[in-house]
Amino acid sequence: MYISWYAKIRDIFFQMAKNMENLLPQNILQLSIAERIQLVQDIWDSITIESNDLTISDTQKQELERRLELYYQNTHQVSTWEEVKKRFNR
Incomplete structure (x- = not known):
């Protein structure tokens, strides 16, 4: 094949x-x-x-840092891939 x-x-x-x-x-x-x-x-x-x-702009870097910081502040609110798939397959 x-x-x-x-x-x-x-x-x-x-x-x-x-x-x-x-x-x-x-x-x-x-x-x-x-x-x-x-x-x-x-x-x-x-x-x-x-x-x-490839390079990213300073604005893009700042946005990535902001999102990463949000993740670290809210790790209890994240979902596993399995949990996400279950929500979409209901």
């Missing part, structure tokens, strides 16, 4: 490279949901590899 998925993705990207006007919608939507999820994961992985080049 991986070979099949890889071949499809490779073919789609080669086609996209040849004709930039026909980018994502037509080609990506031809993939199965599982293949699209895998594509998104692969794209995300490639971003995380290069994420050292």
Whole structure:
């Protein structure tokens, strides 16, 4: 299955490279949901590899620090992932 998925993705990207006007919608939507999820994961992985080049603004840093401080002040109010899923599956 991986070979099949890889071949499809490779073919789609080669086609996209040849004709930039026909980018994502037509080609990506031809993939199965599982293949699209895998594509998104692969794209995300490639971003995380290069994420050292990313910087955040002082405003973003301040917001992250504010949220982290709120978390530390209210750790008794947090939910586990299992608890969150149960609330949404009711």
